[in-house]
Amino acid sequence: MGELDAVLKEKGVKLTEQRRRLLEKALLQHKHFSAEELYETLRQKRAGISRATVYRTLKLLAAHDVLDVHDFDRGYHLYESRLGRHHHDHLVCLKCGRITEFENPDIESEQEKVARHYHFKIVSHSHKIYGLCHRCRVGN
Amino acid sequence: MGELDAVLKEKGVKLTEQRRRLLEKALLQHKHFSAEELYETLRQKRAGISRATVYRTLKLLAAHDVLDVHDFDRGYHLYESRLGRHHHDHLVCLKCGRITEFENPDIESEQEKVARHYHFKIVSHSHKIYGLCHRCRVGN
DNA sequence: CTCACTTTGAGACTGAGTCTCACTTTCATA
DNA sequence: TATGAAAGTGAGACTCAGTCTCAAAGTGAG
Structure with a gap:
């Protein structure tokens, strides 16, 4: 089991292929990203994750403090990895x-x-x- | 010319019946309010102001620092009169x-x-x- | 292995907010 | 106080982020 799996497991989150693949991409991101951006990236990589699952999983990860959500008044949310980072x-x-x-x-x-x-x-x-x-x- | 008219005039905003009526209601509000709430109030008072104008005017008033806009992550904005108030x-x-x-x-x-x-x-x-x-x- | 429980996907749906455009109003100037 | 260019308005279509539905597929404790 990879390091990422441990991240989810620790939170008591059920492991699925989709969540693993999404988490991998999300944590590699070096800047803020939107749900649509991530969905598009995953779609192009043929990751086989639906839009609904992207939104659901981001919300889940945010609820478990794996990601931070920000609202910069753009009409959509931006996400950011929280792993190993200070609050800012x-x-x-x-x-x-x-x-x-x-x-x-x-x-x-x-x-x-x-x-x-x-x-x-x-x-x-x-x-x-x-x-x-x-x-x-x-x-x- | 009323006091409210002066508020708009001072900002170089063109005076229209709709704006006057909206401003009057907005400034009387003692708490935060949403565009939909205000629209509904005005509609019930038969003020004759369309939804589009409510949204447009609130945006305008916010741009001219007559109102503050807040985003409390509810999926819509709340407005608040700024007249005679400190920043908070x-x-x-x-x-x-x-x-x-x-x-x-x-x-x-x-x-x-x-x-x-x-x-x-x-x-x-x-x-x-x-x-x-x-x-x-x-x-x- | 099994099975109760959870997650997923396709696409319909929601709801705040914006846009369009014909028509109306405002107001600076005459 | 009349005029007209420029700005504002309304009805309703439209946008778009995000959610919901529900049948089918996946997960993992026992």
């Missing part, structure tokens, strides 16, 4: 779409203060900064 | 849907530091904390 937030360029990741412990701890104040139990958060990236500002 | 962010309860507002200057300034570091010009941001609100935690 994003700077989103409104002009070129470039997404830059950032980590800031001070924001995280302030956030916890806020939650404590409202007796709120944090499950997750999403912090996005929209604007112009360096390149787009200087006119590239 | 949100705690979103995953169980009951309750939305609580918060303001935290420290987060805002840390955010500016982050942007500066990446030579990024902030236009807007969205910071949402998902989890369980006080009531849902204690089992109400």
